[in-house]
Amino acid sequence: MMPKRVFITGAAKRIGADLVYRLSRDGYDIVLHYGVSQSEAQGIQKTLEAQGRSCVLVQGDLTNSEDVHNLVQAVRAVGPLNLMIHNASLFVPDTLATVTWQGLQDHLAVNAMAPLMLMQGLWEQTDHIVTILDAHTHLHHQDFLSYTLGKHLLERLTVDLAPVLSPKTRINGIALGPTLKGVRESEGHFQAVVDQSNLKKATSVDDVYAALMALHQSPAITGEIINMDGGYATQMRL
Numbered sequence: 001m002m003p004k005r006v007f008i009t010g011a012a013k014r015i016g017a018d019l020v021y022r023l024s025r026d027g028y029d030i031v032l033h034y035g036v037s038q039s040e041a042q043g044i045q046k047t048l049e050a051q052g053r054s055c056v057l058v059q060g061d062l063t064n065s066e067d068v069h070n071l072v073q074a075v076r077a078v079g080p081l082n083l084m085i086h087n088a089s090l091f092v093p094d095t096l097a098t099v100t101w102q103g104l105q106d107h108l109a110v111n112a113m114a115p116l117m118l119m120q121g122l123w124e125q126t127d128h129i130v131t132i133l134d135a136h137t138h139l140h141h142q143d144f145l146s147y148t149l150g151k152h153l154l155e156r157l158t159v160d161l162a163p164v165l166s167p168k169t170r171i172n173g174i175a176l177g178p179t180l181k182g183v184r185e186s187e188g189h190f191q192a193v194v195d196q197s198n199l200k201k202a203t204s205v206d207d208v209y210a211a212l213m214a215l216h217q218s219p220a221i222t223g224e225i226i227n228m229d230g231g232y233a234t235q236m237r238l
Contacts, residue, residue: 003054005029007081007122009062009115010088012037012044015132018205019085019212020044020055026213029054031078033071033088035061062088062114063106072121081126083216086115086154089132091147104146111150116157123169128216131158133175135229155225162223170222172215177203177229198231 006023010016012034020030021044030048032055034041041057048055058074060067075081090110094103119129134151158173165171177197211226227233 002080003027003029004082005031005079006083006085007031007033007075007078007126008085008087009033009118010035011085012041015205015208016085016087017044019087019209020048022205022209023083024048024051024053024055028082029056031056031058031075031081033058033060035059035088063090063109065117068114068117069121072118075118075122076125079125081122082128084118084122084126084129085212086118086129086131088114089147090150091144093143094145094147095143096145099145104149107146107150108153111147112153112157115154119157119161119165119171123165126169129165129169129171130212130215131155131171131173133158133173133225135175135177135227135232137175138233158225159223166222170219172221172223173225174208174211174215175225175227175229175233176208177227177232196232197229198234201230203228203230 004027006028008016008020008030011020011032017040020032024030030053032041032044034057038059045055045057056078058071060071062068088110090107092103092107115131123129131154133155137148137151137155155173155175158171162171207228211228215221215226
């Protein structure tokens with residue numbers, strides 16, 4: 001029997017790392033991509049291998065086209081994938097007044113171009129692709145212009161590629177509202193953002209994993225996006 005295998009980008013920290021542990025616990029062999037967080041990635045690998053699980057590390061700078069090409073080759077060599085998760089993200093503040101060519105290029109590369117190239121290179125050996133999106137893009141994230149543009153593009157790709165990848169591969173997305181406090185964010189600001197949502201409740205990683213598994217275990221769903229944002233997206237329809 002072939003093992004279940006998942007490839008996840010940006011998985012050495014935060015939500016990505018948490019998903020890795022949960023997927024491994026549920027019987028998946030892991031192909032873990034990281035950028036600069038080598039020690040964290042190696043720590044996860046050591047923990048999982050001590051539990052008798054497989055964890056292959058693949059490193060790459062998602063702003064670098066050669067690195068992305070090499071990632072495709074490295075993951076292809078591991079074997080077929082049941083699931084590919086585009087979790088890696090670049091999230092640096094900028095506005096119309098401060099946006100730069102390089103900053104915009106880097107955000108588009110990490111948040112949309114690299115996922116697209118990885119999908120191009122790997123979809124034929126992948127059963128299901130899930131993109132991690134941002135529900136806040138519906139609310140015009142003015143202080144994160146380049147980030148928002150990249151996530152908008154990845155959301156568009158999630159919908160537009162569904163008929164292209166079918167029937168071999170499904171693709172779906174999960175659009176998150178406030179889930180984990182940002183590294184530059186105070187507890188007070190995080191809670192204020194949560195309180196702006198309809199439900200006034202942050203999304204937990206338990207919620208994210210439940211949505212991921214619901215999509216993954218539903219073979220008739222493709223081209224769909226689940227908003228896990230406490231109702232933020234509905235505010236745009238009022």
